[in-house]
Amino acid sequence: MLSILALAATIDLAVPFVPQEKDTCGAAALAMVLGYWGRPVPHSEIAQALAEPELRGIRGTRLATFARERGLYALAYEGDLAQLRDYVGKGRPLIVAWKVGRGRFHDLVVVGFDEGVVVVNDPAEGAGRRVPARVFEERWAGASHWTLLVMPAP
DSSP states (O other), X not given: OTHHHHHSOOEEOOOOOOOOOTTOHHHHHHHHHHHHTTOOOOHHHHHHHHOBTTTTBOOHHHHHHHHHHTXXXXXXXXXXXXXXXXXHHTTOOEEEEEEEETTEXXXXXXXXXXXXXXXXXXXXXXXXXXXXXXXXXXXXXXXXXXXXXXXXXX
């Protein structure tokens, strides 16, 4: 599966970076994708509308609903690297979750691929973070490969 990353050309989408505040990685990730599609919503507005303090974050289903309520198509699914590369190659950034601890997850945006690496905008770490594909896959697998596609409605 990882060999797919070594065979194709570099992809790097111009997704605007939005940093997170405490426990708002989902809001920041969604703000990045909405901004990419020319539908900017401030990170603070998303966080205020969706934050669940008892979870220390935002449920993925709530991110999808927020996007749909703004007229966008949103689909959460269990992805794989080939699908990620295909969607990003078609100009569609994706929000994914990583497992970062016991019962803790972190949302980030896949914006590109290069040989052996996945390029992400990580709301906690910065834009254009280059993550070795094996590391990306391990962390993503811990979150059951949770993926959220948000794009203009067809």
